[in-house]
Amino acid sequence: MSSRMTIKGFSTFIAFNSCARQALGTQSRTLCTYRSRCLQLKPVPPSKRIADKRHLHATAPCGAAAKNPYEVLGVKPDATAAEIKKTYFALARKYHPDTNPDKGARDKFVEIQDAYDVLKDEKKRAAYDQYGSASQHPNFDPNAFGAGAGGGFGGFHGFGGSFGSRASSNMGGDLFEEIFGAFAGGRGGRSRGPENVRGSDIETTLNVTFLEACKGTKKQVSYTSIVDCEPCKGSGLKDGVKRTTCSSCGGSGTRTFSLDNGFQMASTCNSCHGTGSTVPRGGECKTCAGAGKLRSKQEVMVNVPVGAEEGMTIRVPGVGDSPVSGKGAKGDLYVRLNVSPSSTFQRQGASLYYKAKIPFHRALLGGIVRVPTLDGEVDVRIPGGTQQGEEMVLKGRGVSYLQGSGRGDLFVKFNLQLPRVLTKRQRELLQAYADDVEGVSKKDTKDSKEEPLSADNDVPQKDDTTKRATG
Known part of the structure; x- marks a missing residue:
């Protein structure tokens, strides 16, 4: 016979399952509210229907x-x-x-x-x-519901969370597999095999120079990851030794506890981590002590793309941690870039900014100014009369765009440099220029008996009117 459940009952079941998981704080718990015998519903006479309005059937x-x-x-x-x-x-x-x-x-x-x-x-x-x-319950194990459930094999606790790993989760798929599995034939409490486990991701950082980020490069990255033990090929066993049935869960890979109101809670066995078998005493591989996994230093070549920026993350697939238990795909490596600042340029996206210092006479007369770029120095001709703070744009001399073709621009801002010390000849030439601009002749300058004000004697004097008023 096919099992049936109302829409309201199905919603209640999902809500209860979700709340139970959040309350116990682990991904490996499965709420087994159905057994196959409970799903084989038979017609019940109306006189015996005590709870017609009840849609959620819990295990006895x-x-x-x-x-x-x-x-x-x-x-x-x-x-x-x-x-x-x-x-x-x-x-x-x-x-x-x-x-x-x-x-x-x-x-x-x-x-x-x-x-x-x-x-x-x-x-x-x-x-x-x-x-x-x-x-x-006599066999109650609080670690099965806490952080201990996620530990590694004996002696390797914390594998899943070490080395800056990202925890990988299959919560969404597991939840619906448990729900629909239960409706199809009571398979809701079945644990996932170790072959379906994926290793954790690893995060690390890479330092690059400003030019390396702008122009792209290849760099070696060193990090530590979890790998299969080579001597035992990840089995954790000596040659000729086989795994034995787990004594804690009897080979089921799960442990079940009774909760209030008759519900049952099943969690992954903390001894065998859901595999249903353990390494017999004395049969452990000497290299990995039966864990089947080791921490090992790894190196991988990372391609830093042209136009990379500070904080950018590069994903290298399939070189992260191996699964802590069993076989499965490795996680990924995430490399975060730290770009050192440039003493020459300022950068905003694909645009570069440079401050060029030009002498006083070059600004007045115009001429050639050498400007650095990502591809080397170039000569730039500036017009006569260039003012302080004026900008010039060099098209296509910026950073290459990360997505698409083309490059940004280089913005050159001119700052005038004034000499602090002048020779006698330079002073005479500048004075002649000043006199010419102001229309003042040498004779006018000599005939002037009025002494100019300076910073020391630039003090206003009281006129006669003021003196008489005060007298």
Whole structure:
């Protein structure tokens, strides 16, 4: 028979699955709310349809669900340790089998004792507050729901997050595979095989000069990555040794825990990382200690494109980390460029800016000025009477465009340089030029008896009117 679910029930299932994942903070958890036996629906007589309006069918509890210890003791979740202890002693005296002849007193006393065992221990209480009744399961492993689930093989924890790696995720595909797999035949809790795992990406930096970024270059990049162990070919085993069934999960690759309200939570086994098998003791490869992976220094040639800019990231596919467990595709290498500044040019996109210093006489008379470019120095003719701060544009002398053909422009700004010291002849020539411009003759200059003002004697004097007024 085909399984059926209403649209409302399907939406509820997706929402519950998403919320459960976010609350537990790991990608490897799978909410198994369906089993194949639950999906083989049979017609139910109307008289027995107690919950016709219920659209979400959860798995049946694997045994009696543990009771809420706070409710058993009758205390609030934020109760202090002293309040819990006081309440426990009061209930223990009331329901102790030696003082209470009631038949149910013994069971109630055991219930109270179990609840107090959880709440008096800070670690157990914190685990219950976070995971609910699943924390009271005999095989409960909090690491399966925390950061420990993403660790590497024994002795290689942190492989996935080292060397500036980018975590790769397949959350979207896994979620729909679990949902539709469950509807098709109860495969929602099946873990992905290690052959489908992709290695993490790696990020590193590369320093290049200003000219290398503008004109392009090839540079060697050194970095450290996770690689398969050569002696064992990534298996982690000695020659002739085979992997054994994982004792923690029985070879399933997942571990299941009961949650409140009868739900079950399945997570990737922390011992075998979902493979279902482990390396037997004494059969580990000596080089990698059974991990099958090693940290190794790598070198790769990176092509820096023409017109590269500061902060630009270059992707080199397939040279990142190998998967921490099993076989699969390597991640990518992302190289971020650090471009050193130029002492000659300023850059904005494909445009370059240069400040040229020209002497006073060249600005007046015009002439040739040498200007540096990316391709070497060029001679530029400037007109007579060039003013301070004037600009000249050299078309196509800038940086090549990253996308498309052509180059930007070079903008040359002229700054006048005035001499601080003049020879006697230079002063006479400049004075003659000044006199000619101002229309002043030598005779006029000699006949002038009025002494010019200087910075020292340039002080206004009070006139006679002022003196008489004050007198």
